Amino acid sequence: MANNRMTPRTFLAKQIRRLRGMSVDPETGREMTPADLAKLVYRSESLVKAWESGRRVPQHDDLRRLDEIFDTKGLLEEIGKELVKNERAPEWMDRWLEIEEKSDQLLTYQPLLIPGLLQTPEYACAVITKSGRKVDDVEKQVERRIDRQEVLSPYNDLMLVAIIDEGALYRPVGDQTTMHDQLVKLLEIAECPGVNVQVVPQNVGAYAGLAGGFVIASMEGHDFAYVDDVFSGDVLEHPEEVAIIKRIWEDLRLEALPGKQSIELIRKALDQWKT
Known part of the structure; x- marks a missing residue:
């Protein structure tokens, strides 16, 4: 089944995927993988993948850490705080x-x-x-x-x-x-x-x-x-x-x-x- 409606949750997930894909792992210098990002945020790889699929929304501390990693100056935390919070239904x-x-x-x-x-x-x-x-x-x-x-x-x-x-x-x-x-x-x-x-x-x-x-x-x-x-x-x-x-x-x-x-x-x- 296809559901192409872009919700705040899916928008946030897309931004996390995009930012990770544009970043490199500081240890290896190669393109950052979900596993690499998981190590940086001190979370499991499965949870990071859930963030990127929209099945889970990062907590405020996680979003703050992601902003630090991607140097997005609080953007992700603001999306999580304002958009996802006001989504009409999960x-x-x-x-x-x-x-x-x-x-x-x-x-x-x-x-x-x-x-x-x-x-x-x-x-x-x-x-x-x-x-x-x-x-x-x-x-x-x-x-x-x-x-x-x-x-x-x-x-x-x-x-x-x-x-x-x-x-x-x-x-x-x-x-x-x-x-x-x-x-x-x-x-x-x-x-x-x-x-x-x-x-x-x-x-x-x-x-x-x-x-x-x-x-x-x-x-x-x-x-x-x-x-x-x-x-x-x-x-x-x-x-x-x-x-x-x-x-x-x-x-x-x-x-x-x-x-x-x-x-x-x-x-x-x-x-x-x-x-």
């Missing part, structure tokens, strides 16, 4: 939403929560409120999350496979009613055509995927992945990166119970939340 989210809307298959995994596409408004509100991130308008964020569930409409002919850790069925998010209604909705969605909900039982112990949730999307023969952390999200498009996520997914499928057994686990958990 580019990675815009990009992922576009991928999500056009996908014919979504594979989602969450070790701690019910996946966003399967959440009730009340459950989503509790998750967003307790996320630790600054949210200016919780109601609007909840509305956007629920609106995204339109991709599950039968008219979209989407195949969704959701793998959830059993612990998420018992973790109290919101009040008793919120959890009860959430598991009821989960059971209802599991019965929909094209949807498969599977649960990894707690007796499995440690398994691949516990480090964090992700989504894999397939669109027009291409695979994309989305991973989230406390700071932001990443849309992965490079085949090697996506392949790693897909390998983790296959390991997860081996640990998850089949559909019918998973439904039984969800119904068992529902008993705990009945009022």
